[in-house]
Amino acid sequence: MTEPENRPTNFLRTIIDADIAAGKHGGKVVTRFPPEPNGYLHIGHAKSICLNFGLARDYRGRCHLRFDDTNPVKEDVEYIDSIKEDIRWLGFNWGEHLYHAADYFGQLYDWAEKLIAAGKAYVCDLNADEIRHTRGTFTEPGRDSPFRGRSVEQNLDLFRRMRAGEFDDGAKTLRAKIDMASPNVNMRDPVMYRIRKTSHHRSGDAWCIYPSYDWAHGQSDAIEGITHSICTLEFEDHRPLYEWFLEQLALPHRPTQYEFARLGLNYTVMSKRMLIELVKDGHVRGWDDPRMLTIAGLRRRGVTPEAIRAFCDKVGVARANSTVDMGMLEACVRDVLDPKVRRVMVVHDPLRVVIENVAESAVEETLAPFFPDDPPRMGARNVPFSCIIYIEREDFMEEPPKKFFRLAPGREVRLRWSYVMKCVGVVKDEKTGAIVELRATIDPETRGANPKDGRKIGGAIHWVSAAHAVPVEVRLYDRLFTVPNPAGAKDGTDFKAYLNPASLVTLSGALGESSLKAAVAGERYQFERKGFYFVDPIDAKPGAPVFNRIVSLRDSWAKAAQDAQQPTSGGRRERRGSSNAPR
RNA sequence: UGGGGCGUCGCCAAAUGGUAAGGCCGUGGACUCUGGAUCCACCAUCUGGGGGUUCGAAUCCCUCCGCCCCAGCCA
Numbered sequence A: 001m002t003e004p005e006n007r008p009t010n011f012l013r014t015i016i017d018a019d020i021a022a023g024k025h026g027g028k029v030v031t032r033f034p035p036e037p038n039g040y041l042h043i044g045h046a047k048s049i050c051l052n053f054g055l056a057r058d059y060r061g062r063c064h065l066r067f068d069d070t071n072p073v074k075e076d077v078e079y080i081d082s083i084k085e086d087i088r089w090l091g092f093n094w095g096e097h098l099y100h101a102a103d104y105f106g107q108l109y110d111w112a113e114k115l116i117a118a119g120k121a122y123v124c125d126l127n128a129d130e131i132r133h134t135r136g137t138f139t140e141p142g143r144d145s146p147f148r149g150r151s152v153e154q155n156l157d158l159f160r161r162m163r164a165g166e167f168d169d170g171a172k173t174l175r176a177k178i179d180m181a182s183p184n185v186n187m188r189d190p191v192m193y194r195i196r197k198t199s200h201h202r203s204g205d206a207w208c209i210y211p212s213y214d215w216a217h218g219q220s221d222a223i224e225g226i227t228h229s230i231c232t233l234e235f236e237d238h239r240p241l242y243e244w245f246l247e248q249l250a251l252p253h254r255p256t257q258y259e260f261a262r263l264g265l266n267y268t269v270m271s272k273r274m275l276i277e278l279v280k281d282g283h284v285r286g287w288d289d290p291r292m293l294t295i296a297g298l299r300r301r302g303v304t305p306e307a308i309r310a311f312c313d314k315v316g317v318a319r320a321n322s323t324v325d326m327g328m329l330e331a332c333v334r335d336v337l338d339p340k341v342r343r344v345m346v347v348h349d350p351l352r353v354v355i356e357n358v359a360e361s362a363v364e365e366t367l368a369p370f371f372p373d374d375p376p377r378m379g380a381r382n383v384p385f386s387c388i389i390y391i392e393r394e395d396f397m398e399e400p401p402k403k404f405f406r407l408a409p410g411r412e413v414r415l416r417w418s419y420v421m422k423c424v425g426v427v428k429d430e431k432t433g434a435i436v437e438l439r440a441t442i443d444p445e446t447r448g449a450n451p452k453d454g455r456k457i458g459g460a461i462h463w464v465s466a467a468h469a470v471p472v473e474v475r476l477y478d479r480l481f482t483v484p485n486p487a488g489a490k491d492g493t494d495f496k497a498y499l500n501p502a503s504l505v506t507l508s509g510a511l512g513e514s515s516l517k518a519a520v521a522g523e524r525y526q527f528e529r530k531g532f533y534f535v536d537p538i539d540a541k542p543g544a545p546v547f548n549r550i551v552s553l554r555d556s557w558a559k560a561a562q563d564a565q566q567p568t569s570g571g572r573r574e575r576r577g578s579s580n581a582p583r
Numbered sequence B: 001u002g003g004g005g006c007g008u009c010g011c012c013a014a015a016u017g018g019u020a021a022g023g024c025c026g027u028g029g030a031c032u033c034u035g036g037a038u039c040c041a042c043c044a045u046c047u048g049g050g051g052g053u054u055c056g057a058a059u060c061c062c063u064c065c066g067c068c069c070c071a072g073c074c075a
Helices: A011-021 A043-058 A077-090 A101-117 A128-134 A152-164 A213-224 A233-249 A272-280 A295-301 A305-315 A326-340 A514-518 A556-565
Strands: A030-033 A062-067 A098-100 A121-124 A173-176 A191-195 A209-211 A228-232 A256-260 A342-344 A350-355 A364-369 A380-385 A388-392 A412-415 A420-428 A435-443 A463-465 A470-477 A504-512 A524-527 A531-535 A546-552
Touching: A011 A043, A011 A228, A011 A256, A030 A043, A030 A213, A030 A228, A043 A062, A043 A077, A043 A228, A043 A295, A043 A305, A062 A077, A062 A101, A062 A213, A077 A295, A077 A305, A098 A101, A101 A121, A101 A152, A101 A173, A101 A191, A101 A209, A101 A213, A101 A233, A121 A152, A152 A191, A173 A233, A191 A213, A213 A228, A213 A233, A228 A233, A233 A256, A295 A546, A305 A326, A326 A524, A326 A531, A326 A546, A350 A504, A380 A463, A380 A514, A470 A514, A524 A546
Parallel strands: A030 A062, A062 A098, A228 A256, A342 A524, A350 A435, A470 A546
Antiparallel strands: A121 A173, A173 A191, A191 A209, A350 A388, A364 A380, A388 A463, A412 A420, A420 A435, A470 A504, A524 A531, A531 A546
16 A cells, blocks of 8 residues: 555665664655755756655655755745645645755754764864865865864854854854864864854845754754655765754654665756756757756756656666666656657658649648547548648658658659659759659548558658648757767767757748647647657747747667668677657 | 675676576568568576685675766755
8 A cells, every 4th residue: 555556765764764664763765855946947956846745655754844944145045936836747746845945954963963062063164265175185184173172152152142142154154063183084074163244035034053064964854854865975974963963952753764876867957057058058949948957948948747757667776876868757757758648740841742633723621630549539620632732851762772661753642641653744944953842742542541552551651731731940950969978988088079069950841731730839739750859938939939949759760770871881880869850 | 095886698687505587779570552560489507807705606705807976055
């Protein structure tokens, strides 16, 4: 009952199962997602959100949303709202359990005095540089601060005066008195409070001293009754400190910290610093640029919350650093969208075709299902056909290679939902030799039927009637970087050097079937043989839709074509992830 | 370098001493008016290397190798 089916197990579930079996925390599970409101959430955060809220859901516990807002100089309310919106959009709900570390400042302060009184903390006059220099190195122990021996009375007095604003920023800190010789540098008298005469987005000017992460986090967990405090691997070294504070305070509730590996994805960057740089330097159009793996970017691109959740489930949770293939995300997106999205025809790069045996005035309409695999489910639309149509330029080849079964001189293809068409002529530009038009004839017997003589038609292509087509803007998005690990260049090359110049290709000449006149912002479609698309909620205007490609369809022809072009030269061909490249 | 972690298929990831799940990718085939979807089959004699314990080891022990994190008054 606690373990849902289909959800892969992981070490945390194993631990929780054991805790429940042992009656720990009275069998309760309380987790939390503790973002610092200093930036936008990205897919890495989504992993943590799915984990924490997912555990709470599956074990019938609860998950708190707690803003870890202990550093006023980096944080801002603007982020609070975006973070809440993103979590809700992802499909999770913290109910009434919304908290701020800032709301614990009073309690934290009292506890700090308690530690001082117990001789476990002291006010230190060393500045940041001096603290660094006396901390020692990995191989040498640190030296005690000259202020380490201050009396309890003195410390209390000084600490109260710190709080009262008597000292300048950086002039003094409160430090935990632990062990300057500890092999774990985090235990070498870590700072608990620093002076920051900055107003806080939540506590205003009530405080001029602010607790550090290490001092605030575990105690916040304890206050809220968190049972399993889940964070990423880099905090592992902080666990002894987390436990030390809890032990000194001897609080009735004792949370435990567990660490898991953060999500890494290839062909992108995830660090806040790099994301900011991309936005600030204009390499993308903002935090919600569809190429960004921010939650806002994914949403704008058209990726659904279900797909992100499915991805997080599939990726799993473990303690080994890993980099997940972008193809995995793409696969999840296709999986989720495929059964629920209408199919429609859009020609991305139109090539004009004049059909010689159709009268100029003739217009034929065909009712075509929006979802051919289950026609009743999504209804149908009219697809008009006339003597001039456009087909995809790449669906015609003058000299087709072996397995190309689309259009070529003298060859036939099926026009989807319409006739079998034969190419009878190629019109070229006299100067450039470029193909400007095709001449064709249709087999009038083949509308909605196979050729009577039993001849097999190899391919079916999408098309659009010239007289009825609606011009649409199509934005083809591709991975933002050209290399798997842009941030990890051995020679120190800046990650921006690997930006993919084709990460956004805007098609202005694309032509959609007439039903697309009715496209509404926020809708998703499959453009047959192309991919899944989303009507951009911001740039689309009524009657002038803008489509973001969410993800391309799997394309085994593109793969075959590429393999044919670059044959395996002496083995060792690079394995390709799924291709999302513009074609 | 001191400390803390981690190494299971190209990429994720289960298996907790009983004889290597699953997903992504890939390959072959069936089907197909989307080269999509779907279906079927194949895809680690082996768990970083080497020793050892055991009837039996990815799991325990020893040893070596590789990778990641830590010296913010960031989180």
